[in-house]
Amino acid sequence: MTETDSQINGGVADAAPGNWVDRLAPAWSRPYLRLSRADRPIGTWLLLIPCWWGLLLAMGHTGTASWHDAWIGLGCALGAWLMRGAGCTWNDITEREFDGAVERTKSRPIPSGQVTARQALGWAVLQSLLAFLILLTFHPVAIALGIGSLALVAIYPFAKRFTWWPQVFLGLAFNWGALLAWAAHTGSLSLAPLALYAAGIAWTLFYDTIYAHQDKEDDALIGVKSTARLFGADTHRWLRWFLVATLTLFLLAIVLAAPGNILTITIAICGVWAMGWHLAWQLRSLDPDDSATCLRLFRSNRDAGLIPAALLALALLA
Numbered sequence: 001m002t003e004t005d006s007q008i009n010g011g012v013a014d015a016a017p018g019n020w021v022d023r024l025a026p027a028w029s030r031p032y033l034r035l036s037r038a039d040r041p042i043g044t045w046l047l048l049i050p051c052w053w054g055l056l057l058a059m060g061h062t063g064t065a066s067w068h069d070a071w072i073g074l075g076c077a078l079g080a081w082l083m084r085g086a087g088c089t090w091n092d093i094t095e096r097e098f099d100g101a102v103e104r105t106k107s108r109p110i111p112s113g114q115v116t117a118r119q120a121l122g123w124a125v126l127q128s129l130l131a132f133l134i135l136l137t138f139h140p141v142a143i144a145l146g147i148g149s150l151a152l153v154a155i156y157p158f159a160k161r162f163t164w165w166p167q168v169f170l171g172l173a174f175n176w177g178a179l180l181a182w183a184a185h186t187g188s189l190s191l192a193p194l195a196l197y198a199a200g201i202a203w204t205l206f207y208d209t210i211y212a213h214q215d216k217e218d219d220a221l222i223g224v225k226s227t228a229r230l231f232g233a234d235t236h237r238w239l240r241w242f243l244v245a246t247l248t249l250f251l252l253a254i255v256l257a258a259p260g261n262i263l264t265i266t267i268a269i270c271g272v273w274a275m276g277w278h279l280a281w282q283l284r285s286l287d288p289d290d291s292a293t294c295l296r297l298f299r300s301n302r303d304a305g306l307i308p309a310a311l312l313a314l315a316l317l318a
Contacts, residue, residue, distance in 0.1 A: 013106075051181040053200070072138065076177060140187075164229070179194070198245075199246050202249060209235065213294045236286065271311025
């Protein structure tokens with residue numbers, strides 16, 4: 001199926017041609033799966049990876065692991081899929097007029113007429129309730145944190161209307177899982193997960209500024225703000241600072257979580273160092289005026305985030 005054929009049959013412009021939703025999902029379910037971005041899984045990965053960072057760092061901190069930790073990791077994966085879907089659906093409801101005016105987003109289910117805003121709201125509520133059932137299996141502190149995250153999810157779609165830094169609000173929401181997963185394992189919070197949370201926010205500023213460059217011309221026409229528009233020709237310089245902040249705060253989180261465990265710290269630091277090389281490669285490859293390159297680099301952040309996760313897991317075996 002070509003990209004044109006996919007869009008004629010209700011596909012979304014920025015989804016990969018021939019994705020599983022367009023090819024395999026029952027026709028009645030496709031608009032709802034597209035609202036959830038099931039045809040574009042990168043967002044689920046970017047929501048999930050900080051959860052796994054938090055869980056693995058917490059396990060290294062306590063030096064303990066159990067079958068419940070395996071459930072926390074799986075529950076975070078299921079919850080990330082559901083809450084990313086609920087958040088994207090809510091975003092599409094609140095942004096439906098803007099989406100209809102932007103070339104990349106006008107084929108989304110609501111502006112293209114595949115579903116109504118009321119149907120989308122029902123779908124968002126259903127996904128949220130299913131995620132809440134998973135959350136109830138975690139520690140009470142994690143449950144409270146999960147409920148608290150709803151405020152960030154609700155606010156984010158409106159951020160681009162009142163601030164040049166909507167990516168900060170995205171970072172606050174997308175990296176909340178680092179705190180939640182740490183609390184699910186330890187039953188509390190400390191400086192280490194807070195440093196990790198801050199590292200994730202800096203990382204989000206890095207990758208979502210790249211992503212936002214795809215829409216900067218349309219955003220300027222309709223008056224939507226973003227860091228891509230704010231930074232303009234200085235984007236590379238700002239991204240270097242976000243890169244440095246991501247690595248510095250991540251390293252601080254590791255040291256705070258595992259003081260005195262030199263081998264664990266060394267292995268974990270290698271993961272952060274490798275992530276830094278990946279982000280540096282993205283920065284060298286970036287052409288802010290090439291939308292295809294921006295999308296490709298944005299999607300590559302799944303691998304950038306999984307690198308330190310893999311090394312954190314290896315450190316647990318040390």
